[in-house]
Structure formats: C-alpha cells, structure tokens
Amino acid sequence: MIKLSPKLSQKLSYSILFLATILAIVPVVVIIFTIIKNGASAITWDFLTSMPKDGMRTGGILPAVLGTFSIVTCAISITLPIGVFAAIYLNEYTRNNLLTRIIKLAIVNLAGVPSVVYGLFGLGIFVMFLKLGVSVIAGALTLSIMELPVIITTARGALNxxxxxxREASLSLGVSRWQTIRHIVLPNALPGILTGTILSIARISGETAPILFTASVFYVPHLPHSIFDQVMTLPYHLYIVSTQIPNMPKKIIFGTALVLLIMVLTISFMAIIARIYFRKHRKW
Amino acid sequence: MVDKIKVENLSCCYNKKCVLDSLNINVIQNEILSIIGPANSGKTTFLRTLNRMNDLDVTYLRKGEVYLDNDNIFNMNMENLRKRVGMLFAMPIPLPMSIYENIIYAPKRLGLILKKSEQDAIVEQALRDASLWNEVKDRLDSSAMKMSGGQQQRLCIARILAINPEVILFDEPCSGLDPISTAKVEESMIELKQKYTIVLVTNNVKQASRVGDRTAFFLMGNLIEIDKTDKLFISPKERQTEDYITGRFG
Structure with missing residues (x-):
C-alpha cells in the first residue's frame, strides 16, 4: 500500500471527481452539438408545416409533430387524473398495513419495467383485444399505463x-378529511404535481417503443382526424428516416432529431421555470 | 356546577404500551382545568382523546367512555365533536394563507357562514376575542406565516373561536413563547372561560397555579390528585404531588 501525502491525495481525489463530472457532460454536449450542426439548416417554417414528399426525402414533418402532440396530450389527460387520485387514496386514506405496502412497492417497481414490454402489452390489450386498432387512443393508453407509476410516485412525494x-390543524377544527385534502393539501401539493407532470410529458414525448406497435405507422398521407386514426410520430419517424430509407438526405434526419430534442428540452425547461416560480411563492 | 365532560374508566395504549390507566375525571362547565405532570404521564394523550385526534394514529387503542353533556363522544360524528371541542396545539400552526382566510376557513367549510357579508363580522369578533384585533386589523390580507410566534398562537385561538365551540383544549400552548406572549395567551384564557370550558395541559407548574380553577396531577398514566388549584398547591394530599410541584422531580 502506497502512502500518499495528504496534499497529494487531496489533489488526486479532486481530479478523479472532476474527471467523472466531465465524462458525464461530454457525451451530452457532443450529441447536442452534432445534432445542431447538421440539423439546424433543415429547420425552416416549411419543414415544420408541410407534409413529407418524395418518399420522405423532401418536404416537412408536420404529420409527425401533430401525431406526437395528439398522443401525448391524450396520454397525459388520461394518466394525470387517475395518477393523482390514486396517489391521494394511497397517501391520505389507506392505513399502513401489509397490503398497502405491497401495492406501493408494486407501483414503484412498475416504473422500472422496460418500455418495450409496455408496447407489447398495449398491442395485446388495446390494439387486439379491445380492437382499438393501431391508433392515437391505443398509443395514448399504452403511454399512460407506462407513465402512471411515475405520476403516482411524484404526486405522493408532493403530497408528503x-x-x-x-392536516391536523384543519381536522381539529371539525373540517372533514376530504375538505382538508381539497382545500389544504392539494393546493399546496399542486406545484410538485405540476412539475412532475411536465417532466412526464417530456419523457413520453420521446418514447418510441410503447407507440411502435400501438399508434405509429410509416406514412399517412393526411393529418390525423380523430383519436382512432393511426398517425406518424416524431420518434418513430426519426427511426424510419435514419434506417429504413436509402439515400436519405442527412439534413432531414438531423433536422427531425433537432425538432424532437428542442421539443423535449423546452418542456423540461418549462418544468424548471415552474419550479423556480413556485419555490419563490411558497407560503411556508 | 354542571359537568361538561365526564370520563369513565378511560385506558389508552399505543402499540400495546399503555399510557393511561382507567382514568376517571370530570371537567366542570366554564372552568379552567389545568393538568400538570412530568413527561410520559399521559396528559397529552388524555387531551387528544377528548376531541379524538388520537383516532388518526393507527396504533392507538382505547377502552372506557367519555361523555360530553351526556353524549358519548365515541358515538358522535367526528366532525361534529371537533366542532364542539376545539384544540390548540403546542406549536402554533397557522394554515398557509392570509390572516383573514385562516379565521374564515373552518366556518366556511362547516357551512356556518351563509352570507358573504357575515364574514367580516366573524373575523373581527374572533380576533377581538383573542385580543389580536388591534395588532393585525390593518394587515388582514397578509400571510399568517409572517406573524410572530405569539401572534400566530393567538390567531390559532381566534380560529377556534370562529367556529364557536363549547370546550377548548390547550396542549402546552405557551411552550414555544416568550414571557410576554405567554402572559397575553393566559390573559385571553381567563377571559375565555366566561363562555367556554377549558382544559389546559401544561409543563409549567406556575402557569397551572396562575390560570387553573382546578388542577389535576398525572403521573405514569394515573390521576394522582385533583383539587381546587389553591388547595392543591398549598396543601396537597399526596406525597408525589408535593414532590412535583415543589420541583423535587419531573
């Protein structure tokens, strides 16, 4: 065992920790830089607002943007109320016994199930068994099932x-349990629930596997009309243009990636802004 | 003298560890009953049983009966009971809203306010009764969290008064307060007994002697002695009581 002087060991540990941090940042910077460098020139108003043409090689990505938007909107409006209600029930109403502990453990573990498993589950249940077909609603349901444990966990954290x-002060005044939740607990937990939700939106916008079999298709010649339409989506479109079509202009591939990236980053950024705002205005 | 609260053979346990052992005690209408005793003597458990705040704790078990005006409180609707028996906690707990909203919160939820025009009157009356009105009348819309500790505690009293209870339970209400704030809270307690029945749990023996009409001494889950305050302090019957009030233990 070599004995290092305190000064040297201090320097050494500092360098190792610093190096680890750099290693964590470098890939992100390289990815973002490459995508911007190769994709920025593709981003024009026309690219965002027109249909793909010429076997995707020219034209825009409007149907994919709209497809992703509609699936995510549907998914979050299904998963948010269910998730928040379940979190309220688990946190405020259940007693802490073996059954509720198992339920809580199951929910936490459900968040760790690989997304492709959810995709296949959605294919079996929503697309085939419930005969919804490959559609916005089938994809949204699959995504909401995938996101439900995350929403429940963050909502419970916010309630906690x-x-x-x-709660005690409110109950001691003769106010009922539900009124206490409705007027004291929920308003004060809302900021946490909101930021958690925004992050969930960011996460599911980029998911590919769950919608691969349930909502996305290669090409639709028109924009989505209803929730029972099959749609193009950004992540799946990106996969297609980068692997399935020969002689694809690089510009389009990176442009699509850049749009997806900006979308997800913007949503995450909104969550950060919201968190700063609520922290400033917190009343206790 | 009418018994407001009557307790019969009350035993309370948490997780099979018993903290109150077949307690029999009464509280007389419009008196201040102070309860003194060292830590773990069951004072707070007793107090929290009277408005069933202990029912929130899953490990809590109880035997025996408590009557409020001859109605068994364990057969009463929980919200109705707490509306009649208000509680002030050791630490002031203002709700995260304005002073005005803090007062109006419970009456609104309980449906005690029918017209909006009644609100201002209720707020003013409650704050006056808690002798806080003059200090806050110009800033009713500012956050209750920004008040001083003593003001917060008096706000909590005002909040209870706004639902017009019959009994008020004080759980060591001055443990976090400076002497001047303490004096103010004690002053309002003495004023309040004209209209309400008060049970005060306190770690401060002097406080019990200052405000209590009767004083009860608890030790290890048993009621050792209960008597008129001056009598209990001047000539206690039990040796343990004397030891405690003279500061020989506890």
Missing part, C-alpha cells in the same frame, strides 16, 4: 411534502 401539522 405538505406538513402533516396542516
């Missing part, structure tokens, strides 16, 4: 962050 004494 509201001090227990507020």
């Amino acid at each position: 962050s509201v001090p227990y004494s507020f």
